[in-house]
Amino acid sequence: MTQFFLFVGVGMCALVLLCLYRATYGPTVLNRAAGISAIGTKTLIILLLMGVIYDRIDMFIDISMVYALLNFIGCVVLAKYLETTGEVSC
Amino acid sequence: MEVTLLLEATENAFRILQRAREHAVGVLDTAVEFTAEETRYCDEKRCRALFTGAQRKKTQIHNFVGTSIILFAFWMLLSGKFDAFHLGLGAICCTLVAYLFHDLLFANVRVGDMRIVTARFIAYIPWLIEQIVLANIHVASLVLRPKMPIDPQIIEFKTKLETDISCVTLANSITLTPGTITIDIKDGVYYVHALSQKVADDLNAGEMEDRVAHIFMEADHLYVQDVLDAARIYQTLRV
Amino acid sequence: MTRASDDVIIKALARLLMPFIVAYALYVVMHGHHSPGGGFQGGVILAAGFVLLVVTHGLEQTRKRMSEKLAGVISSIGVFIYGGIGALCLILGGNYLDYGKLSKILLVTPAEARSLGILGVEIGVALAVMAVMYIIFFAIFTAGESPEDDGRAE
Amino acid sequence: MLVKDVISILFMLAGFFFFTTATLGLLRLPDFYARLHATGKGDTLAVLLSLVGLAVYHGFSLTSAKIVFIAVFMFLAQPTATHAISRAAFRCQIQPWTVAKGREK
Numbered sequence: 001m002t003q004f005f006l007f008v009g010v011g012m013c014a015l016v017l018l019c020l021y022r023a024t025y026g027p028t029v030l031n032r033a034a035g036i037s038a039i040g041t042k043t044l045i046i047l048l049l050m051g052v053i054y055d056r057i058d059m060f061i062d063i064s065m066v067y068a069l070l071n072f073i074g075c076v077v078l079a080k081y082l083e084t085t086g087e088v089s090c
Numbered sequence: 091m092e093v094t095l096l097l098e099a100t101e102n103a104f105r106i107l108q109r110a111r112e113h114a115v116g117v118l119d120t121a122v123e124f125t126a127e128e129t130r131y132c133d134e135k136r137c138r139a140l141f142t143g144a145q146r147k148k149t150q151i152h153n154f155v156g157t158s159i160i161l162f163a164f165w166m167l168l169s170g171k172f173d174a175f176h177l178g179l180g181a182i183c184c185t186l187v188a189y190l191f192h193d194l195l196f197a198n199v200r201v202g203d204m205r206i207v208t209a210r211f212i213a214y215i216p217w218l219i220e221q222i223v224l225a226n227i228h229v230a231s232l233v234l235r236p237k238m239p240i241d242p243q244i245i246e247f248k249t250k251l252e253t254d255i256s257c258v259t260l261a262n263s264i265t266l267t268p269g270t271i272t273i274d275i276k277d278g279v280y281y282v283h284a285l286s287q288k289v290a291d292d293l294n295a296g297e298m299e300d301r302v303a304h305i306f307m308e309a310d311h312l313y314v315q316d317v318l319d320a321a322r323i324y325q326t327l328r329v
Numbered sequence: 330m331t332r333a334s335d336d337v338i339i340k341a342l343a344r345l346l347m348p349f350i351v352a353y354a355l356y357v358v359m360h361g362h363h364s365p366g367g368g369f370q371g372g373v374i375l376a377a378g379f380v381l382l383v384v385t386h387g388l389e390q391t392r393k394r395m396s397e398k399l400a401g402v403i404s405s406i407g408v409f410i411y412g413g414i415g416a417l418c419l420i421l422g423g424n425y426l427d428y429g430k431l432s433k434i435l436l437v438t439p440a441e442a443r444s445l446g447i448l449g450v451e452i453g454v455a456l457a458v459m460a461v462m463y464i465i466f467f468a469i470f471t472a473g474e475s476p477e478d479d480g481r482a483e
Numbered sequence: 484m485l486v487k488d489v490i491s492i493l494f495m496l497a498g499f500f501f502f503t504t505a506t507l508g509l510l511r512l513p514d515f516y517a518r519l520h521a522t523g524k525g526d527t528l529a530v531l532l533s534l535v536g537l538a539v540y541h542g543f544s545l546t547s548a549k550i551v552f553i554a555v556f557m558f559l560a561q562p563t564a565t566h567a568i569s570r571a572a573f574r575c576q577i578q579p580w581t582v583a584k585g586r587e588k
Contacts, residue, residue, distance in 0.1 A: 072560040079567035183355040230504040265562040
């Protein structure tokens with residue numbers, strides 16, 4: 001069972017690398033924001049899988065909750081900043 | 091001769107006096123009427139101020155207690171330690187947070203119809219999850235086909251929903267259902283990005299809007315609870 | 330600074346989530362000694378909650394709950410709590426932040442005194458970190474022009 | 484192998500499949516708004532399924548209650564974050580990709 005979670009985690013890391021392409025070469029800053037938001041949700045699951053594999057899920061669940069929270073807040077703040085300044089075409 | 095003149099003059103003087111007296115009485119009467127009106131108006135105003143003050147105080151206390159209870163349940167879920175020390179810490183923290191943010195969690199919510207809204211909302215969730223699964227299968231089928239058959243467009247429609255929370259529920263439901271995301275809301279007009287003509291037509295049919303309006307009881311008996319609240323508070327004020 | 334635009338969705342979500350974010354931050358602070366986290370992390374989450382409130386509800390709504398002056402006072406109180414507990418340990422004859430010595434005045438066993446001392450230090454650190462982050466964010470967001478300073482500057 | 488494990492594996496695999504389609508959508512779709520379709524919907528359902536799988540594997544305890552809480556939070560927050568980004572783009576007058584524009588190039 002642990003091995004299955006390990007494989008899922010490795011696959012998730014591969015997906016994060018694919019998202020990283022969008023976050024790096026995305027044509028504008030908005031595409032980068034979308035890519036980073038997608039990376040955040042995948043990282044949330046990777047953290048929980050690490051918790052299951054190391055058998056310390058009660059500890060990792062707090063970390064992943066904070067990660068979800070900060071991902072959301074960062075996304076909203078970035079959107080608000082881009083909307084106020086209007087510098088979206090770089 | 092002089093006597094008749096004198097008599098006439100006296101009569102004239104009497105008549106003028108009489109008219110003046112009538113006039114004065116009329117003025118006084120209107121003055122009295124005005125004063126009565128003024129007092130009644132003042133009374134009404136004070137009564138209304140008292141009434142709204144009492145109502146606001148009552149909702150504030152309700153909000154404070156409700157927020158504290160919900161936060162304490164949340165704290166116990168997080169903490170997992172049920173000894174007196176940690177529960178005491180939790181009580182202190184929750185009271186502090188509820189004092190700071192008591193007007194945020196329950197803004198524009200009437201206490202009476204909470205239960206019906208919650209029950210209907212829970213009944214709404216399975217339909218929403220079914221829609222989300224359909225949406226994902228739609229996206230997956232689009233992406234896995236080599237030639238993506240999409241025809242994106244932005245559509246606008248005006249909503250009939252009034253309160254904030256129902257607008258939010260409708261917007262997030264639109265985002266989660268197949269082929270559409272909410273882009274903007276301006277003065278009750280939704281701007282929705284749709285992936286193809288078919289989903290745009292589905293959205294314009296307005297099935298989801300009717301469901302959301304049914305959840306938050308916007309179509310029927312919106313003001314019954316207001317009347318009930320007002321009657322109760324007036325009664326306590328009069329006694 | 331923030332336009333009075335009708336961003337109903339983000340506003341309503343922030344309204345719903347805000348008490349839970351702050352309660353979670355306080356949980357992270359209070360349970361720092363037997364789960365991950367502690368003063369610094371809890372303070373940062375608290376400050377992030379206030380940042381969300383500023384971004385969605387505007388400056389005035391946030392100032393009503395905590396003004397910049399109050400934040401300055403809170404940051405000083407946080408540093409004072411941290412330094413005070415450390416100095417108290419020095420006075421009671423231990424090293425700096427040697428919590429075991431606190432058992433003489435708290436009337437508990439040294440182990441419990443250590444736990445309570447760590448809790449106190451963490452509360453101090455969290456208050457200081459939260460207030461300083463809040464002040465930094467306000468200074469950036471208003472570009473250094475605080476309306477509270479207007480009277481004194483002229 | 485227990486029944487619980489099988490259910491957990493099924494949920495995790497479904498979640499992983501939807502994560503994959505969301506990522507492919509993020510890479511393949513032609514336009515910023517269309518990419519948000521993939522991440523906004525795909526990540527929500529995938530996180531939901533994965534968290535349910537983990538909660539089933541862990542069994543009934545306080546930890547799985549916390550996992551359910553994260554699921555509720557993501558359910559609320561992910562559409563809102565999608566809306567926030569797309570609104571920023573819309574207010575800055577970025578026009579969406581259409582079929583006619585695609586043919587010109």
